[in-house]
Amino acid sequence: MKALLNAVEQQLNEHIIRYEPVSGGDINDAYCLHTDSDTYFIKINSKTRFPGMFAAEAKGLSLIASTNTIATPRVILQSDAGYNSYLLLEWLDTKSANASDMQALGEQLATMHRVSADSFGLPYNNYMGSLHQSNKQYLRWADFFIEERLMPMVKLAVDKSLLNNNDLKQFDKLYNNLANLFDEEAPSLIHGDLWGGNYLIANNGKPYLIDPAVSYGHREFDIAMTTLFGGFSNDFYTAYNDAFPLATGWQQRLALWNIYPLLVHLILFGVMYKQQVMGNLSKYI
Known part of the structure; x- marks a missing residue:
């Protein structure tokens, strides 16, 4: 995890202050990531078990966003670090739907x-x-x-x-x-x-x-x-x-x-x- 966070810090050019686990489904580990500039959502999984998963997800999110019809979380970073792949997205504060x-x-x-x-x-x-x-x-x-x-x-x-x-x-x-x-x-x-x-x-x-x-x-x-x-x-x-x-x-x-x-x-x-x-x-x- 430390190597992955170091890689994220370098790409963001931001210092990670803390992170805490959040719900992210059955496949991935997910965290709320706090830096000295912003808050992000990050998903992490094995790049050998699920090759190309996050790259495809990032492309799918970007494709939907490009239509300007319905929003998706903004893709910040998608890359590999060591044995893991990760996808960094904007953090959204959410509520129950009315x-x-x-x-x-x-x-x-x-x-x-x-x-x-x-x-x-x-x-x-x-x-x-x-x-x-x-x-x-x-x-x-x-x-x-x-x-x-x-x-x-x-x-x-x-x-x-x-x-x-x-x-x-x-x-x-x-x-x-x-x-x-x-x-x-x-x-x-x-x-x-x-x-x-x-x-x-x-x-x-x-x-x-x-x-x-x-x-x-x-x-x-x-x-x-x-x-x-x-x-x-x-x-x-x-x-x-x-x-x-x-x-x-x-x-x-x-x-x-x-x-x-x-x-x-x-x-x-x-x-x-x-x-x-x-x-x-x-x-x-």
């Missing part, structure tokens, strides 16, 4: 989702949690969702004996029918991991997105993830739909798009998630 804050979050996410591209995917890969996420580009969301989202996670689950050959046959049925289950839309810039822990409300009511797993995807994917673990109020959904109405039947497709994050949880946290994965899958085959 109705107007959730409305602003919904409106601004809708505006971000209007940012489009020629294809689904991204020119670079990133991570979903601690799992590598390929973003090879496709012209159709159905192809991207199957090839770059579902299939890699299904393979990992099979390799870990969390899914079996009969489960694979059920996924094959979904692959064959997926294109008939929704209407294709133009690619939208999506956060990619939009659960309730990945937004913040600053003390002035300004929404911020954090910990992105960005790509250009179907915007219903982000909306689906907001429903997986709670944390988003009716004010959020109403404001979103007023700003950028979702296609008819979107509520019936939430469980479809959530198969992917549930597969991620199956791989990371074990067989307790299999019933939910297969339950969601059974609705669409």
